[in-house]
Amino acid sequence: MRTQYCGQVTAANLDQIVTLCGWVHRRRDHGGVIFVDLRDREGLVQVVCDPDRADMFTVAESLRNEFVVRMTGKVRRRPAGTENANLTSGEIEVLCHEIEVLNASVTPPFQLDDDNLSETTRLTHRVIDLRRPAMQRNMMLRYKTAMAFRRFLDAKGFIDIETPMLTKSTPEGARDYLVPSRVHPGHFFALPQSPQLFKQLLMVAGYDRYYQITKCFRDEDLRADRQPEFTQVDIETSFLGEAEITALMEEMIRSIFKEVLDVDLLAPFPRMSYAEAMSRFGSDKPDLRVTLEITDVTDAVKDVAFKVFSGPANSETGRVAAMRIPGGAQLSRGEIDEYTKFVGIYGARGLAYIKVNDISKLSDEGLQSPIVKNLHPQALATIIERTGAQNGDLIFFGADKTKIVNDALGALRSKVGHEKGYVNGKAWEPLWVVDFPMFEYDDEDKRWTACHHPFTSPKDEHLDLLVSDPGKCLAKAYDLALNGWELGGGSVRIHRADVQSKVFSALGIGDEEAQQKFGFLLDALKYGAPPHGGLAFGLDRIVTMMTGAESIRDVIAFPKTQRAQCLLTEAPSPVDDRQLRDLHVRLRQKVETSVEVTKD
Amino acid sequence: MRTQYCGQVTAANLDQIVTLCGWVHRRRDHGGVIFVDLRDREGLVQVVCDPDRADMFTVAESLRNEFVVRMTGKVRRRPAGTENANLTSGEIEVLCHEIEVLNASVTPPFQLDDDNLSETTRLTHRVIDLRRPAMQRNMMLRYKTAMAFRRFLDAKGFIDIETPMLTKSTPEGARDYLVPSRVHPGHFFALPQSPQLFKQLLMVAGYDRYYQITKCFRDEDLRADRQPEFTQVDIETSFLGEAEITALMEEMIRSIFKEVLDVDLLAPFPRMSYAEAMSRFGSDKPDLRVTLEITDVTDAVKDVAFKVFSGPANSETGRVAAMRIPGGAQLSRGEIDEYTKFVGIYGARGLAYIKVNDISKLSDEGLQSPIVKNLHPQALATIIERTGAQNGDLIFFGADKTKIVNDALGALRSKVGHEKGYVNGKAWEPLWVVDFPMFEYDDEDKRWTACHHPFTSPKDEHLDLLVSDPGKCLAKAYDLALNGWELGGGSVRIHRADVQSKVFSALGIGDEEAQQKFGFLLDALKYGAPPHGGLAFGLDRIVTMMTGAESIRDVIAFPKTQRAQCLLTEAPSPVDDRQLRDLHVRLRQKVETSVEVTKD
Known part of the structure; x- marks a missing residue:
């Protein structure tokens, strides 16, 4: 029906007859002539409708x-002075x-160039x-990115194997979406929260290198950057260790940024232990x-x-930390109040600070702060020295449980x-963040939980700690962070049934429970599981x-709102009640059957 | 950890030191030496363990x-006479x-080369x-095929856009899988039965060429070649008509068969109308x-x-048809009985036949059959002439409602x-099958239903028939058949709201019902929908x-049984009851909470 896309007509087509299909983006009548900006997915082109051709002009x-x-x-050249450098066809x-x-x-309902639309609209x-x-542009870039992942992985011998969408509910981690049989x-x-177990099974089955770009599901209350269904680039490989896997993944991300954005990312990516990242950056x-950093002063x-300060400093689970803001003595009372409110979101009950006016006077005189009189000179000297504070700086403090201090100051x-x-x-x-702990302690439930997931391998030299001191046991887990976002994360998995049992013990999961929930994985580990590991990247986030x-x-064509609704459909x-009867379920309460949409 | 895959070690590696990782496929002890067939996803290699190296031998x-x-x-050459031509590494x-x-x-639980395993095992x-x-091999070929689809579509400017998995239930067609909110x-x-509506919306949104390889879901009782979740190669394009779409899709299928199987499919694919296909092949x-054909003798x-015969022949909905079996007079009574039972599956109440012994005698004498005496010579002559029967042939008959005759004889x-x-x-x-009817009459519900789906465009010249004679109205729909299987099918869609309304009327779907079920599509059609159409291929079936x-x-890594269960997980x-409470549903009846697996 057409000879080419609107957005691709250029001076190379001068004097050619072209046929174009598209949408009337804008129509202007000027001096008895009608100008139509014709749009398709590749862009705009200006079409001039002259009254000489009466039939055509009537349609115009x-x-x-x-x-x-x-x-x-x-196709003809635009009159001099009317070219549009913003258009390929300009x-x-x-x-x-x-x-x-x-x-x-x-x-x-609205003009396409209206930039002040509510998300509901x-x-x-x-x-x-x-x-x-x-x-x-977003949808095209998303596609280009997904294809760049595929091309890289294909070239490295990874194969895409589809895993089930209708799978088994394992009440761990996030809440499952359920589908009645x-x-x-x-x-x-249950809809899969990730293909984790299946990809491990594929490694045991000898597929060696697997990937899949697939939907995952979590029925959680949504934060700004979450969706009930999201897309994961899921990867697993056998016979590679932590160093080889992260190197390969790094090569992949670098090649994708190059191919899609023509950006050269730093090589190699820096690496930092989880402990250091938490300590220095919260x-x-x-x-x-x-460029700001957090300094421990516990x-x-x-x-x-x-x-x-002394309370958390003397508690096993507490931390006191300082963050120097160079030149921050300029901050207004109002700004500090706003920051105090902000850290409250993360559970901090206040935001202590010191304005450094004159570091030669470590007292009320040189340091402006309500708390200075309660800190002895030795403490003040250490704080100034460790933070490297200079005159004119401000130091913020966090003092609470370690998690709160890190979250708030971070x-x-x-x-x-x-x-x-x-x-x-x-x-x-x-940034690669590595050397994650295997476990974190759940204060409420009084038990250890898996930081990554229960199939993550401990470091070889930490096997004994699984029993003797789980809190000190580090994992072969790694996350790739970019500009403060987690792009993806993964680990080397446990491939030995005896190690897996020990990890389940540390987590307080008994043999029977383990068998019921993960029996098929434990079975598989007995039949010659290879060393294996992998990673999953969040495609939505990377593209964002x-x-x-x-x-x-x-960057999602048909997303849900933060109340998990599709406003379009x-x-x-x-x-129908008949549908529910077929599924052997009934509603707990009679619900209005009219369609009700929450605009949020 | 390795230098290459086991299956890829060849004479090119002679005298090289290689390191291989894999599974012990077989171990044989022969003359004091241990032979290990080492296996990975690329194949087998023979490893020889000699007692000279005592430590290694103990491990072996x-x-x-x-x-x-x-x-x-x-790597060394095998002794002459012990080569294995079946292996790349032989x-x-x-x-x-x-x-x-x-x-x-x-x-x-079983040997990998045991070919007599039950599917349950x-x-x-x-x-x-x-x-x-x-x-x-099946999984690899599946991946190769999916990638061949992607590469072809990518080269033709199609882009993969993900559509939602959590979508709206539309109680039409098959039963939905439901997910409580x-x-x-x-x-x-509801889990999508296909991305049909979304891909049409993407065309209206101007994406021009879309594809997706995606899971679809139908909660139906399963036949042998069906799965509750199946994978569709879903394609839609704007500004192309029926001829251009089928030509492009044909080029795609041909290029995939070439790339994956190195097979040159016939070009161009033959085309046949639905009416002819039903008449000649049922x-x-x-x-x-x-090579057998069906001949109408109504x-x-x-x-x-x-x-x-005369009953169906005189009924508006009946058909009488004959199928000549060259040399079929040889068929035994037992064989004919078996075929009679077989057509019973399709609703036929019997299987009349004539053995043609001597076509010069159109009576009991030359034709051997219980029915000959009830057919007058003119009828017999026509049957013999139309079927082209020769001496020694057999003619089977179907006489019933047209659908039963076609199903049974087909x-x-x-x-x-x-x-x-x-x-x-x-x-x-x-084979392309084209010119499908728009509607078929549902005898039970006494109404017209859509043959393809309600968004299929009628032929331009049949628009009036939508109202005057829906049964005669043909659609711009096309199916691609291969060796008796439907590989895929699609249609040009309706892009005008007024035509869509007429089709809904013909289907007895009122304005209010249409608005409630498909309001978002009807809305979209008002805002400048381009002419568009597409197709979906069943990936599982193609790969099978x-x-x-x-x-x-x-050809599915983790399939469900015919009772829709995963025996592995x-x-x-x-x-948990808590999970159901969260979802505001309860079970209709108390069900045993122990896991019960039906082996089928």
């Missing part, structure tokens, strides 16, 4: 925005000979929203573009009069860094970063 | 089948220097089953390898005494054809054909 007069038309005409225009209206359009009219050039009353499938995915404040570091420009100017800062989109929802929706 | 003695080992040694062997046992294995121990070379009590998501996906038997045609060798010897017989596998389950399974 009937055109409205978003009409679908087929236009035939001759040097030329098409002198129209013939127009066919393929479909009319009622007036769209955009998601309700998603089809129109998806026409916007920014969204088209019709054939087996009272039984349910985060296991620190944004290394931010030992220095054990014996100060200030209970807010988040504050990013916020202050980006808002106040404490950044190094680099566009991309990748690569496009610079504001939200993960801008109005899913979820009530269903 | 401990090896059992399916142990995972790492072996280092020197000219060489590896003289072992060192063995490391990476993991032991208990005795596997195979699916229960799927991880071991997946190690079998035939299964590895936690956030919206009493509301449910099927809309006829197996053209079978008009010739309207006035015969034989009520079994199936009989394939069965007799393959069992008795009425085949043309070609390996692949592709390409591999020559016996069952669709042999024992899904579906009971879930």
Whole structure:
């Protein structure tokens, strides 16, 4: 029906007759002539409709925005001075000979170039929203990225093997989405939270190198960057160790950034232990573009009069840490109040600070702060020395349980860094975070839980710690962080049944429970499981970063809202009672059967 | 950990030291020497363990089948006469220097080369089953095929856009799998039966060319070649008509067969109308390898005494048809009885036949059959003439409702054809079936239903028939058949809201119902929908054909049984009551919470 895409007509086509199909992006009448900006997925081209051709001109007069038309005409150079450097087709225009209206359009709910739309409007009219050039770019870049992953992995001998969507519920980790079985009353499938167990089974089955770009599901309350269904680039390989796997993955990410964005990421990516990342940046995915650092001062404040510090400093699970803000003495009272409120989100009950006016006077005189009088000179000297504070700086403090201090100062570091420009100017800062602990202690349940997942291998030299001191046991786990986001993470897995049993013991999972939940994996480990490991990347998040989109929802064609609804199709929706009867379930309470959509 | 794959060591590596990782496929002790067939996904290699190296030999003695080992040694030529032409590595062997046992294995539940395993055994121990070379080949070929689709579509400017898995239930067609919403009590998501509506929305949104290789779900009682979740290669394009779409898809299928199997499919694929296919072959996906044909004789038997023929011949919905079996007079009574039983599966109440002994005598004398005396000579002459029967042939008859006649004779045609060798010897017989009717009449519900789906466009010249005579209205729909299987099918869609409304009317779907079920599509059609159409191919089925596998389950890594269970993970399974409470549903009846697996 057409000779080429609108966006691809250029001066190379001068004097050619072209036929184009697309949408009327804009129509302008100027000096008795009608100008149509015709749009398709590759861009815009200007079509000129001259009254000389009366039939054609009559059709041109009937055109409205978003009409679908087929236009035939001759490519000519635009008059000097009217070129548009923003368009690939900006040097030329098409002198129209013939127009066919393929479909009319009622007036769209909004203009495509309106940048002040609410997300509710955009998601309700998603089809129109998806026409916007920014969204088209996002979808194209997403596709390019997924294909770059595939091409790299294919070249390295990885094969895509599909794992089931209807699988078994394992009430661990996040909440499952459940699917009632019709054939087996009272039984349910679960949608996969990840293909973790299946990819391990494929390694045991000898497939050697596996990947899959696949949907995963978590029925959790949604934060800004989460979706109920999300897409994972899932990878597993046999006979490689931690170093080889991370090197291969790093090569992959570097090649994808090069191919899609023409960006050369730093090589090799720096590596940092989990312990160091938490200590210096309060985060296991620190944004290394931010130049601010956190300094531990726990030992220095054990014996100060200030209970807010000495309490956590003397607790086994507490931490006191400082973060120097160079030149931060300029911060206003209002700004400090705002930051205090901000760290409250992370559980901090306050935000102590010292303005450093004159480091030669370690007292009320040189240090401006409500807390200085409660800290003895030795403590103050250590704080100043360790943070490297200079006159004119400000030091923020966190003092609480270690997790709260890290979360609060880690988040504050990013916020202050980006808002106040404490950044190094680099566009991309990748970082491998390694040497994760195997377990973290759950204070509420009084038991150890897996930091990564229960199939993660401990370091070879830490096998004994599984029993003697689980808290000190490190894992062969690794995360790839980029600009403060976790791009992906993974681990070398346990391939020996005896080690897997020990890990289950450490987690307080008994033999019977383990057999019931993961029996098929434990069985598989007995039949010659190879050493294996892998990684999963969050595709939505990677593409969000690569496009610079504001939200993960801008890189998903048909996303759900934060209340897990599709505003376009109005899913979820009530269903017929007959459908529920077939599935052997009933509603707990009678629910209104009218469709009700929450706009949020 | 290794220098290459086991299966890839060849004479090119002579005298090299190689390190290999894999599974002990077989161990033989012969003349004081141990031979290990070491296996990985690329194949086998023979490793020779000589008692000269005592430490290594001790380890070799401990090896059992399916142990995972790492072996280092020197590649040497096999002694003359011991080469194995079946192996890529068959000219060489590896003289072992060192063995490391990476993991032991208990005795596997079956030998990998045991070809007499029940499907229950195979699916229960799927991880071991997946190690079998035939299964590895199937998975590899599946991957190659999927990648060949991607490469072709990518080169043609199609982009993969992901559509939602958690979507809206539309109680049409097959039964939905439902997913209860936690956030919206009493509301449910449905898993997609296909991305049909979303791909049309993407066309309206201007993405021009879309594809996706994605899971679809139907909660139906399973036939042999069906799975609850199956994989579709889903394609849609704008601004192309029926001829261009089928030509492009044909080019794709041809390029995939070439790339994956090195097979040149016939070009161009023949085309046949639905009406002709049903009339001549009793099927809309006829197996053209079978040379038998069905001949209509309805008009010739309207006035015969034989009520079994004259009844259907005089009914508007009836058909009488004949199928000549050349040389079929040889068929035994027992064989004919078996065929009679077979057509009973399709609802036929009998299988009339005539053995043609002497066509010069159109009576009991020349024609051997219980029915001849009830057919007058004119009818017999027409039957003989139309079928082209010769002496020694047999003619089978179908006389019933048209659907029963077509189903029964169509199936009989394939069965007799393959069992008795009425085949043309070609390996692949592709066929486009086109000109499908828009609607078929549902006798039970007394209404028209959509043959394809309600978004299929009628032929341009048949728009008036939508109202005046829906039964005569043909659709822009097309199916690609191969060797009697439907590889895929699709249609040009309706892009105008007024035509869509007329189709809904013909289907008896009122405005309100249409708005409630498909409102978002109807809305989209108003805002400038381009002409568009597409197709979906069943990947599982294509790969089953390409591999020559016996069952669709042999090309799926982790399939469900025909009772929709995963024998490996024992899904579906009971879930905690707390999970159901979270989802606002309860079971209709108390169900045993022990895991119960039906072996079938």
